[in-house]
Amino acid sequence: MTTSAPVRKAAAEVAARVAEAQLSALPADCAAEQVEADIDWSGPVAIPLPDESAVQAACGIMHVHGRAAGRPTRLGVDYASTVAGVLAAQGVLAGSIARERGVRLSAVRTSVAQAALLAVQQYLAVATSDDDWVESWEAGGRPPFRSRDGIRFEIETLYAEGWQLFWRALGAEPSAIGEGWWPFQQRFATASANLPSELHKTIAGVDYDVISAAAVSAGIHALPLREYPAHPVDVAACSLRILPGTAEVRPATSLARPLEGIVVVESTRRVQGPVAGHVLRMLGAEVIRIEPPGGDPMRGIPPMAGDCSARFRALNEGKRAVELDFKTDSGRRAVYELVAEADVFVHNWAPGKAEQLGLDAADLARCRPGLTYAWASGWEPLPWPEKPVGTDFLVQAHSGLGAAAYPEDEPSAPSLMTLTDILGGLVCAQGVLASLLRRVRTGNGSRVDSSLYSSAGVMPRPRHRPVWTELDRPLATGDGYLVLPRGVAPSSVAGPLGLRSSGNAAEIATRLREQPTATSISLLAEADVVATHVCTELRDLAADPRFDLALGRDEHVFPLTPWEFE
Incomplete structure (x- = not known):
């Protein structure tokens, strides 16, 4: 070393x-x-x-x-x-x-x-x-699965045959098996996986040892989900x-x-x-x-x-x-x-x-x-x-x-x-x-x-799962979402938004939903609280001039080299 x-x-x-x-x-x-x-x-x-x-x-x-x-x-x-x-x-x-x-x-x-x-x-x-x-994706229905005996787990296969054999062995409906394959295999591309509810119901009626044996027989992989970050x-x-x-x-x-x-x-x-x-x-x-x-x-x-x-x-x-x-x-x-x-x-x-x-x-x-x-x-x-x-x-x-x-x-x-x-x-x-x-x-x-x-293992993380308040999450506004600085006190946010300084997280969230993102960001900035607009469409980054020096444009938009040497 x-x-x-x-x-x-x-x-x-x-x-x-x-x-x-x-x-x-x-x-x-x-x-x-x-x-x-x-x-x-x-x-x-x-x-x-x-x-x-x-x-x-x-x-x-x-x-x-x-x-x-x-x-x-x-x-x-x-x-x-x-x-x-x-x-x-x-x-x-x-x-x-x-x-x-x-x-x-x-x-x-x-x-x-x-x-x-x-x-x-x-x-x-x-x-x-x-x-x-246009790439299609839908929210909801995603893995992991939960077995009858309470084991939460992921499955993986790169081949349709293994997918079909696994679900047939567990008794899932053929229509749900066929419908689920496309969103399952596309989750790497779309970051979503809206699987049919029938598949989750099938898993919920079977113990994990049976599920694991079915996975081995079908040539796919099942792996329990660790519940601790370490x-x-x-x-x-x-x-x-x-x-x-x-x-x-x-x-x-x-x-x-x-x-x-x-x-x-x-x-x-x-x-x-x-x-x-x-x-x-x-x-x-x-x-x-x-x-x-x-x-x-x-x-x-x-x-x-x-x-x-x-x-x-x-x-x-x-x-x-x-x-x-x-x-x-x-x-x-x-x-x-x-x-x-x-x-x-x-x-x-x-x-x-x-x-x-x-x-x-x-x-x-x-x-x-x-x-x-x-x-x-x-x-x-x-x-x-x-x-x-x-x-x-x-x-x-x-x-x-x-x-x-x-x-x-x-x-x-x-x-x-x-x-x-x-x-x-x-x-x-x-x-x-x-x-x-x-x-x-x-x-x-x-x-x-x-x-x-x-x-x-390179990613730093605590031994226990994070604990957040409502203000630690993206907050809905009248026309989108914003995030507040980490660890900001509610009193630092409530006043600039026209609320009592003792205003709580629920009152702040309600006020933010009542007005446009830009209005709230401007009001908070006057009090030296830096709130940030949340991107909800990646194509918006390409149209935003504030990203011009970080993104290149050809037949698609791409990040420019992230290093500057001297």
Whole structure:
């Protein structure tokens, strides 16, 4: 372990703590101590954002997280701050790599608002694509399920056959089984899952041991939901093991971006893996994406942005695609040829697949000494003999995030916003950067292991579920919603709104419903209380000039790079 790089103690305290924790956990030869990180709340977003709740409100997190409930909902963990902390750590590592290559960078800036926009980038791309197709989603009916003996749990399958076999074994109506598959599989995309009530009723009439046996028989996965936020097993966000062989390190006297000249080969799918490559590309790396013959099927999933899926473009824009089948001898040879000229190889294949294909770290390091080999998995390093499929909502359920996502007076449940998919990709990229820093110093390559589960442990959270008052939640106004600063006293709010200074939360909520959002925000601002408008449509961000310096526009809207180096 090493001491951390300087992280300025700005207002974004949680983000600073996360950055310091990530940097201080790195091995000594990955120490990044000469680049200073600065994290503020708003960054280039021209809105006064005093805290995590304000960022979640303004930048769309409350909207996406709240889709399952049909109203904007505060996320119970400091997710945007956590993402900002990881971005800051990445910036420090990238700046340190540039310094070792001969470019004198000394500081990096990022913000919690930019982190939040990066976290909703897929949803933002869909909402702002130039396609006429409209994504449909409905509130209500969402998992988790509750068995007859009181066990609350999540299920997961990526295949319709397993879904059908499971529900048939439990005696569900065929019409409900068919109707439920579409919203269930689309919950990753829409952050909602309005399943037929018949499915919940079926589960409620069966004990969990019977349900678990039916899941095993159908080839799907059932996992109980932890009711306490604490991470059950503490693991490092990522691990780095030195690989045999060393590479020659060539200095670079001029770099437009810290990773310019670095080549990354990725074989990834869904969200976690592509996010890692996306971040490395934003830092200047050339990313070569391996796709199956005919291209990645996700390219054609609506809505379209130009001639490609908006959701796919959000995470894969700017990558160069190479089509090959690594299940064949010629395909594997092609992978070796690509890696021989690359610096990094990233994949998120299922456990054991790399060894089966002869494409594990030891295999590829032989053809490319100094290689960074990164595996972004679901559950590593948990020692379960048979791990369930590694997907976001199962990881949230087991890691305690599902308990932390909602307050104590609401049922615990994973957020249907893909929290660990995004954070897992960012943590993988952080590990890659640490490995590259090691390589430019020593010539050594590394194997980098991270997972959705390991990323969940990066998020600070209390041992018990959060307790909120009415004023801690988004408050309805005459034409929308607003949020108040965290911990604000009712007396500080009541007076500016024309109420008695002793006014309680219920009276404040009633007054806010009686007048427009802008009126209440203005009245409170005169008393130095910073209230924040809650975004309820992501496309509104694209039309808001206050986001002009944080968002780019093409056939869809996308977050600009979240770092500024100097």
